[in-house]
Amino acid sequence: MKLxxxxxxxxxLPLIATAAPEPASLAERNETLAERDARMxxxxxxHFGMFVHWGLYAVPAGIWKGKPTKTNNCAxxxxxxxxxxxxxxxxxxxxxxxxxxxxxxxVVAAKNAGMxxxxxxxxxxxxxxxxxxxxxxxxxxxxxxxxxxxxxxxAKACKKHGIKLGLYYSQNLDWYHPGxxxxxxxxxxxxxxxxxxxxxxxxxxxxxxxxxxxxxxxxFDIPNGVINKARADRIMKVxxxxxxxxxxxxxxxxxxxxxxxxPEQHIPPMGFPGKDWEVCMTMNxxxxxxxxxxxxxxxxxxxxxxxxxxxxxxxxxxNVGPTDLGEIPDPSLERLAEIGEWMKINSKAIHGxxxxxxxxxxxxxxxxxxxxxxxxxxxxxxxxxxPKDGTILLPGLMNTPVKAVLLGxxxxxxxxxxxxAVRIEIPKSYRxxxxxxxxxxxxxxxxxxxxSHADQSGxxxxxxxxxxxxxxxxxDGASGSSGLRGGIEEHLSHWTKxxxxxSWNVTSKTAAKLDLYIRIAAPEASDGSVIEFSIGNQMxxxxxxxxxxxxxxxxxxxxxxxxxxxxxxxxxxxxxxxxEAPCNLxxxxxxxxxx
Ligand code: FHN
Numbered sequence: 001m002k003l004x005x006x007x008x009x010x011x012x013l014p015l016i017a018t019a020a021p022e023p024a025s026l027a028e029r030n031e032t033l034a035e036r037d038a039r040m041x042x043x044x045x046x047h048f049g050m051f052v053h054w055g056l057y058a059v060p061a062g063i064w065k066g067k068p069t070k071t072n073n074c075a076x077x078x079x080x081x082x083x084x085x086x087x088x089x090x091x092x093x094x095x096x097x098x099x100x101x102x103x104x105x106x107v108v109a110a111k112n113a114g115m116x117x118x119x120x121x122x123x124x125x126x127x128x129x130x131x132x133x134x135x136x137x138x139x140x141x142x143x144x145x146x147x148x149x150x151x152x153x154x155a156k157a158c159k160k161h162g163i164k165l166g167l168y169y170s171q172n173l174d175w176y177h178p179g180x181x182x183x184x185x186x187x188x189x190x191x192x193x194x195x196x197x198x199x200x201x202x203x204x205x206x207x208x209x210x211x212x213x214x215x216x217x218x219x220f221d222i223p224n225g226v227i228n229k230a231r232a233d234r235i236m237k238v239x240x241x242x243x244x245x246x247x248x249x250x251x252x253x254x255x256x257x258x259x260x261x262x263p264e265q266h267i268p269p270m271g272f273p274g275k276d277w278e279v280c281m282t283m284n285x286x287x288x289x290x291x292x293x294x295x296x297x298x299x300x301x302x303x304x305x306x307x308x309x310x311x312x313x314x315x316x317x318x319n320v321g322p323t324d325l326g327e328i329p330d331p332s333l334e335r336l337a338e339i340g341e342w343m344k345i346n347s348k349a350i351h352g353x354x355x356x357x358x359x360x361x362x363x364x365x366x367x368x369x370x371x372x373x374x375x376x377x378x379x380x381x382x383x384x385x386x387p388k389d390g391t392i393l394l395p396g397l398m399n400t401p402v403k404a405v406l407l408g409x410x411x412x413x414x415x416x417x418x419x420x421a422v423r424i425e426i427p428k429s430y431r432x433x434x435x436x437x438x439x440x441x442x443x444x445x446x447x448x449x450x451x452s453h454a455d456q457s458g459x460x461x462x463x464x465x466x467x468x469x470x471x472x473x474x475x476d477g478a479s480g481s482s483g484l485r486g487g488i489e490e491h492l493s494h495w496t497k498x499x500x501x502x503s504w505n506v507t508s509k510t511a512a513k514l515d516l517y518i519r520i521a522a523p524e525a526s527d528g529s530v531i532e533f534s535i536g537n538q539m540x541x542x543x544x545x546x547x548x549x550x551x552x553x554x555x556x557x558x559x560x561x562x563x564x565x566x567x568x569x570x571x572x573x574x575x576x577x578x579x580e581a582p583c584n585l586x587x588x589x590x591x592x593x594x595x
Contacts, residue, residue, distance in 0.1 A: 025257040028236075039245050040259065040276055042164070042216075045352045046116035047310045049166070051280050051319035052106070053121050053287040054150075056092045056128045058324040062290035075321070076288030079126050079175050083185040086176055093128065093143040101326025103153035107161045109328060113336040114343030114350065118158060119166030119219050119317060122151065122208045124288075127176025131211070135203035138176055150326070155212035166217025167208050171201050171235065172225035172253060181225035193226035202238050209242035218246050223253030232256050249278070260315075267305065270465070270490060271312025271355065278315035281305065283332050289321040296331045299338035303435060304366075306339070306350060307382040311366035313355030345408035346437045349380035357446040360461050364392060369446060376402070379440040381424065387456055390431045392424040392438070395453030396507075399442040406430065407437040415440065419509050420449050451505035451567060458512065460563075462504040462570065462588035464490045473500040476584070488551045491521065495574055495581040502585065503571040506535075511565045513593040516540060516558040519586030521547050525579030533572045535561050541575065544582050553586050560593050 026036060053076055062068055062075035064082045071081040079089045110118055123129050129139035131151040141149050151167075158165040174180025177200045178191020209215050218239060227235070232254025239246060250258035261277035271277060283302070286293045302318060309316045320332045328336075343350070353368035357379070365384040371377050377399075381392055401422050404413035414425040422440070430436055452460050464475055469492065476493040492502055516533060522544050529544040540559030547554045561570075570590075574582050 025259070028257060029240075029259075036259075040247065042116075043247055043260070043276065043278075043315065044313070044354065046164075047315050047350050047353070048113075048115050048306060049117040049119060049278070049315060049317045050106075050110040050113075050115045051119050051168075051287075051317045052322065053124065053168075053289075053319060054322045054326075055121055055124045055130060055288065056089070056096055056126055057124070057288045058322060059092045059095050061288075061324070062286065062292060068292055071286070071290075073282075073285040073290075073293070074288065075286045075290035075293070076121075076124050076126070078288075080182065080185075085186045086183070086188045089126070090128075090138065090143075090176065093138070093140075094145065096140065096144040096324060097146045098150065098322075098324060098326030099146075101150055101153070101322075103150065103157040104160070106154070106320075106322075106328060107157040107163050109333055109336050111161050111163055113340040114347050115163070115318070116351070117164035117166055117216060118154070119168055119217055120151070120154060121168040121170075123169055123174075123204065125170045125173035125175055125182060125222070127170075127174040127180060129204060131208055133204055133207055135200055135207065136177065151208070151212050159213060164216040165212065165214070166219055166247075167212075167215055168219040168221060169201075169205060169208065170222065171197075171205075171220050172227050173222045174200070179226070182222075194231070196226060197231045197234070202235060205235065205238055206242065209239065209246070215243060215246060218248045220249055220252040220258075223251045225253065227253035229254040267308055267312070267314075270361075270463075271309075271314050273313075273465070277313075278317050279309055280317040280319060282319045282321075283335055287319055287321055289323050289329065294331070296335070299335045299342075300435060302335060303339055303342050304384055307366045307368075307384075308361075310350050310353060310368050311356045311361070311382070342435065346382070348407060348439065349382050349437045353380065357448050358394070358396070359448075359452075359463060359466055360455070362392075363387075363455070367394075371445060375444060377442045377445050379442060379446060380407075381438045381440065383426070383430075383434070383436050383438065385434055386426050386431050389456065390426050390428070391456070392426065393418075393456045394422045394424070394440075395455060396420055396449040396451070397422045398447040398449055399444060402441040402443055404438055404440045407439055409436075413438055420453060420507060421509075449507065451507040453507055454509070454512075458592045460506055460508075460514070460588075460590040462506070462590070464492045464502075464586060467492065467502040467504055470499060470501045472496050473502055489519070489553055489586055491519070491553070492585040493550075493581075495583070495585070496577070498574050498577065501571055501573045503569050504588070506563065506568045506570055506590075508563045508565055508568070512563045513560060514563055514590040515560050515593045517555050517589040517591065518542070518558055519553045519555050519588075520544065520583040521550050521553040521586070522583035523549055523579065526582055527578060528576070529574065529578045529582030530576040531572055531582050531585075532575050533558055533561070533570060535563065535568050535570050538562060544578075547583075550584050553584070555589075560595070561590070563590065 057076040069081040071077040132141040132149045133139040173182040175183040179193045179196025183189035263279045356367040368380045401415040477488045524546040532541040542558045
């Protein structure tokens with residue numbers, strides 16, 4: 001599959017965060033890494049999109065026959081939560097008449113918030129098509145008094161405003177059509193899944209991918225169920241025929257990996273290094289409009305989430321749940337406008353950037369990176385809370401800063417180069433502010449020394465992913481598998497033999513006396529194991545006490561070490577192993593000793 005890609009664009013592709021998807025994922029699309037990078041570039045540049053959950057469920061909006069239904073914060077699950085028979089639930093179509101729907105207003109609200117794409121539910125689990133479908137009369141044009149196709153308007157408005165359009169399609173759960181998965185309360189839903197895929201899913205995918213112009217993202221949901229490999233193969237054959245460049249998420253099933261990981265309602269601690277990913281989140285609690293859901297997140301919370309996600313190389317798909325009349329709720333519009341105010345000044349720190357070049361997440365905020373055509377680069381320091389000393393230290397940064405500016409201000413920013421670090425002085429007038437961005441222009445591409453350096457408090461954080469390992473130790477956790485619900489924290493595991501060691505390179509500007517704290521998880525059988533940490537000829541050891549399980553991490557103090565000035569290596573090995581292994585080892589912390 002060949003994609004037109006200008007060499008110049010490829011040269012601009014980030015040196016830092018080029019995703020290196022598994023070969024199977026490339027094979028799935030029959031494309032090279034360069035072709036994948038070119039196809040994904042707009043998505044990686046965007047970082048921010050609007051999710052829209054809109055369907056018949058907006059009519060009851062979480063309330064059924066006068067009572068709130070226990071939809072576990074998902075008003076779009078009302079039919080299942082209330083085990084509402086198909087014949088009764090489908091009556092809602094007769095009430096669905098979104099007379100106040102204004103696609104242009106939706107798209108402008110998204111665009112002004114700094115969003116670059118919109119992904120809307122074409123068909124959710126209720127099985128109702130929010131588009132004209134010849135495959136099923138259970139759709140907004142044929143079954144409602146509205147008798148109009150809202151997707152046509154949305155596609156037109158997106159094209160007009162330069163916003164890309166993505167479509168969500170529930171390919172497995174379908175509580176209406178016979179053969180669809182997930183309706184275990186109404187015998188009318190019984191049917192042949194093969195026929196459901198061939199006569200509903202595939203024809204409808206053809207309709208939504210052919211009748212609304214360029215669809216840039218296809219968002220499957222709840223993988224597997226009726227979707228086995230054979231059916232997934234048939235589905236994807238049609239998808240690729242309709243749009244070979246479309247971005248597909250990882251929720252089809254049938255063994256398909258897709259192009260993007262899709263964590264939901266949580267941000268993986270370190271993102272998905274080397275992979276493309278998009279985290280979807282609600283502004284309140286429910287995806288679909290819920291009358292009684294007023295638990296709205298503050299705009300600042302969502303701005304900081306956007307910064308956090310972009311700094312990890314991901315995208316933020318922020319949800320709105322329009323009402324049955326077709327209006328985005330006011331609290332959502334207010335938040336979109338407030339996010340837009342921040343983006344008006346600071347969007348350069350988000351759009352077109354790539355992940356932070358630093359291994360650690362700073363306590364004061366987040367960082368993103370921009371590579372410039374002339375070979376230089378810009379680091380964006382998104383400052384949530386300025387450090388008390390009025391400076392920001394970038395440990396390990398070897399580049400010479402050319403200049404630094406405050407986005408949206410003419411206030412000059414001073415920087416100094418220290419031994420293997422750059423320090424930014426926050427202007428006095430900003431030291432009591434928050435959520436501002438300092439852009440640091442560097443000569444060349446960013447170069448960060450790979451060893452661990454002290455942060456502003458003099459502490460060192462040593463991540464499992466930074467360790468040099470000898471077998472059988474290996475890195476586990478953090479992003480989990482699909483990352484849908486979040487994995488366990490990043491750690492070193494399979495420490496089944498004393499030959500397994502982990503080492504970290506540490507660089508210190510001064511000699512220092514430091515207390516070593518480590519995060520461990522260990523079952524009872526590991527009790528009494530002994531692990532030993534050493535720097536040069538210094539050693540401290542820890543006798544393991546169970547934390548309850550391999551997944552239950554707790555922080556323990558090991559002891560005190562003297563770190564010499566300059567470069568050192570901290571190594572850990574297992575002296576005594578009880579049970580399968582002494583523990584799973586998470587993040588290490590060396591903090592200035594209090595005694
Ligand atoms: O069941 C759906 C849910 O209703 C909502 O659409 C979310 C959004 O990602 N996806 C599923 C739950 O993971």
